[in-house]
Amino acid sequence: MAEGGSAEATPAASDSPPRWWNRTVLGAGLTSACADCCYETATVILPGFLAVLGIPAAVLGIVEGVADMVASFTKMVAGFISDKFGRRKLLVLVGYALTRVGQALIVLAVGWPLLLAGRIVSWFGKGLRGPLRDAIVIQSIRPEARGRAFGFHRAMDTAGAVLGPLLGVWLLGRAQTLAWDDLAGPFRLVLWLSLVPGILAVLSFLLLVRDPAHSPNPALRFLTSLRGLPVRFKRYLGAVGLFGVGDFSHSLLILAATELLRPEYGIVAAAQIAGLLYVGRNLVQTAASFPVGMLADRLGALPVLVGGYLLGVTMALATAAAFAFGLGQLPYLGAIFFVAGVYMAIQEALESTVTASMVTPATLGTSLGALGTVNGTAKFLSSSLVGLLWTLVAPAFGFALAAGLMALGTVLLARLPREQDDGPMSP
Numbered sequence: 001m002a003e004g005g006s007a008e009a010t011p012a013a014s015d016s017p018p019r020w021w022n023r024t025v026l027g028a029g030l031t032s033a034c035a036d037c038c039y040e041t042a043t044v045i046l047p048g049f050l051a052v053l054g055i056p057a058a059v060l061g062i063v064e065g066v067a068d069m070v071a072s073f074t075k076m077v078a079g080f081i082s083d084k085f086g087r088r089k090l091l092v093l094v095g096y097a098l099t100r101v102g103q104a105l106i107v108l109a110v111g112w113p114l115l116l117a118g119r120i121v122s123w124f125g126k127g128l129r130g131p132l133r134d135a136i137v138i139q140s141i142r143p144e145a146r147g148r149a150f151g152f153h154r155a156m157d158t159a160g161a162v163l164g165p166l167l168g169v170w171l172l173g174r175a176q177t178l179a180w181d182d183l184a185g186p187f188r189l190v191l192w193l194s195l196v197p198g199i200l201a202v203l204s205f206l207l208l209v210r211d212p213a214h215s216p217n218p219a220l221r222f223l224t225s226l227r228g229l230p231v232r233f234k235r236y237l238g239a240v241g242l243f244g245v246g247d248f249s250h251s252l253l254i255l256a257a258t259e260l261l262r263p264e265y266g267i268v269a270a271a272q273i274a275g276l277l278y279v280g281r282n283l284v285q286t287a288a289s290f291p292v293g294m295l296a297d298r299l300g301a302l303p304v305l306v307g308g309y310l311l312g313v314t315m316a317l318a319t320a321a322a323f324a325f326g327l328g329q330l331p332y333l334g335a336i337f338f339v340a341g342v343y344m345a346i347q348e349a350l351e352s353t354v355t356a357s358m359v360t361p362a363t364l365g366t367s368l369g370a371l372g373t374v375n376g377t378a379k380f381l382s383s384s385l386v387g388l389l390w391t392l393v394a395p396a397f398g399f400a401l402a403a404g405l406m407a408l409g410t411v412l413l414a415r416l417p418r419e420q421d422d423g424p425m426s427p
Contacts, residue, residue: 021149021152022140022141023208023209023210024136024137024140024208024209024210025137025140025141025149025152025153026208027204027205027207027208027209027210028133028136028137028153028205028209029152029153029155029156029157030156030204030208031096031133031201031202031204031205031208031209032133032153032156032157032160032201033156033157033159033160033163034160034197034198034200034201034204035096035099035157035160035197035198035201036157036158036159036160036161036164037160037161037163037164037167037194037197037198038099038100038103038160038164038194038195038196038197038198038201039099039103039161039164039198040160040161040162040164040165040168040278040282041164041165041167041168041190041191041193041194041197042103042106042168042191042194043165043250043251043254043278044164044165044168044169044254044274044275044278044279045168045172045187045190045191045194045271045275046060046106046251047060047251047254047255047258047271047274048172048187048258048267048268048271048275049184049187049188049191050115051258051267051271052182052183052184052187052267053109053110053111053184055111055112055115056391059112059387060251060252060255060387062383062384062387062388063112063115063116063119064119064249064251064252064379064383064387066116066119066120066380066384067116067119067120067122067123069376069377069379069380070120070123070124070127070376071123071124071126071127071130071372071376072127072372072373072374072375072376072377072379072380073127073373073376073377074123074124074127074128075127075128075130075131075368075369075371075372075373075376076366076369076370076372076373077369078091078095078127078128078129078131078132078365078369079131079132079135079364079365079366079367079368079369079370079372080365080366080369081365083362083363083364083365083366088132088133088135088136088211088365089132089136089205089209089210089211091128091129091132092128092129092132092133092136092205092209093129093202093205093206094125094128094129095124095125095126095127095128095129095130095132096125096129096198096201096202096205097125097202098121098122098124098125098128099121099122099123099125099126099129099198100125100195100198100199100202101121101122101125102117102118102119102120102121102122102123102124102125103118103122103191103194103195103198104118104195105117105118105121106118106119106122106191107188107191107192110184127372127376130368130372131365131368131369131371131372132365132368133205134150134352134368135364135365135368136209136211137149137150137153138352138356138364139361139364140210143356143357144297145297146293146296146297146301146353146356146357147292147293147294147295147296147297147301147349147350147353148290148293148294148297149293150293150349150350150352150353151289151290151291151292151293151294151296151349152289152290152293153349154285154289154293154345154348154349155286155287155289155290157289157348158282158283158285158286158289158345159286160197161282161285161286162279162282162283162286164194164197165275165276165278165279165282166276166279167194168190168194168275169272169275169276169279171189171190171193172186172187172190172268172271172272172275173272175187175189175190176268229359229363229366229367229370230358230359232358232416232417233355233358233359233367235412235416236354236355236358236413236416237370237371237374238412239409239410239412239413239416240351240371240374240375240378240409240413241374241375241377241378241409242378242405242408242409242412243309243312243378243405243406243408243409243410243412243413244374244375244377244378244379244382244409245378245381245382245385245405245409246312246316246382246401246402246403246404246405246406246407246409247312247378247379247382247402247406248316248379248382248383248385248386248399248402249379249382249383250278250281250340250344251383252383252386252387252390253278253319253336253337253340254274254275254277254278255274256319256322256323256395256399257270257273257274257277257278257333257337258270258271258274259395260322260323260327260328260333261273261274261328261330261333263328264328273330277333277334277337278337280334280337280338280341281337281338281340281341281344282341283341284337284338284340284341284342284345285341285342285344285345285348286345288341288342288345288346289345289348289349292304292308292345292346292349292350293349293350293353296349296350296353301350301353301354301357302354302413302416304346304350305346305347305350305351305354305413306410306413306414307346308342308343308345308346308347308350309343309346309347309406309409309410309413310410311339311342311343311346312340312343312347312406312410313403313406313407313410314339314343315336315339315340315343316399316400316402316403316406317399317400317403318332318335318336318339319336319399320395320396320397320398320399320400320402320403321396322336322396323394323395323396323399324396324400351371351375352368352371355367355368355371356368382402382405385398385401385402386398386399386401386402389401
């Protein structure tokens with residue numbers, strides 16, 4: 001990688017597999033495809049579900065933010081445990097299983113308390129599996145092929161995210177033709193059915209993915225390992241965190257489209273159209289992920305990531321303008337979701353890739369966990385902030401502030417030195 005430090009977070013070249021595409025990369029990709037089919041079906045249905053339950057945008061923002069924060073701190077602890085004991089696969093399997101349990105709780109919700117509980121359980125599982133799954137993929141490939149491997153993984157991940165919402169929107173339309181005692185009934189049915197691909201995700205990971213076990217480090221201490229992370233990586237986390245404070249959950253983007261379309265189409269049709277726009281976002285992300293990885297392998301992940309962050313700023317500004325100037329037309333909203341798809345492809349494929357280029361193998365799990373913690377904490381602040389400003393002031397104000405924070409993070413990332421002494425930061 002062009003921005004890589006001296007330490008590489010993979011086995012020596014002689015111990016590395018000869019190809020970037022192998023059983024572990026394939027298995028992780030299939031697992032993510034099934035898991036995202038489950039998760040994204042719920043994501044596209046959730047805003048409409050909350051609307052019929054009478055839960056306001058502020059609550060959605062807080063629930064999403066709290067869940068992201070729980071996941072973020074779980075990621076750091078899980079990463080440290082995996083570095084200390086040298087095993088990762090079992091924790092990943094537990095994480096995928098807990099996500100399904102949390103979704104079942106959401107289906108049963110009639111108000112925000114059970115919704116919050118379900119989201120916390122789901123995101124605890126997500127936090128448990130995320131950095132460890134990425135570490136398993138990183139250790140199964142050569143350093144020079146990280147971009148392609150993660151591009152493929154994210155493409156598979158997003159393919160499930162395309163299928164899930166399409167299935168969800170179609171099932172919601174079919175469910176509307178049945179007799180229900182309340183408006184929430186069709187939404188609950190779709191959420192129950194979405195658990196099926198989630199179970200397949202657990203089985204895929206169990207049967208296909210190999211745990212590239214590494215030497216345990218029983219003497220590793222949590223705070224010591226954090227203090228010993230490279231200075232350049234800590235500055236990178238600062239830029240990612242500032243950008244993340246503006247990088248709101250895209251559940252709010254779906255809700256924005258639903259509200260902008262509602263006057264013309266009604267709540268159910270608006271929710272379905274917003275869901276299809278989100279499917280379009282996921283299609284764009286799927287198509288862009290592998291080319292993004294190839295571009296990063298050629299040019300370096302860091303400059304490509306800066307470009308992705310700039311697209312994120314553009315998306316937030318355009319959403320603010322939609323509310324400020326009444327730009328609720330489908331072509332305009334479609335352009336917003338298109339830009340969101342490209343920037344998410346870059347962000348999700350390359351943040352872990354940049355991390356792996358800056359740290360050592362002994363602290364890979366902890367470093368990926370730290371990245372997840374920074375992202376999750378920032379998303380808690382962002383989603384809560386945008387949701388509250390939407391409800392208390394105006395949606396345009398919330399999205400405009402998010403764009404400003406994302407822009408500041410992009411500037412810091414662009415100013416990050418390509419290479420410098422990565423020695424430990426002084427306590």
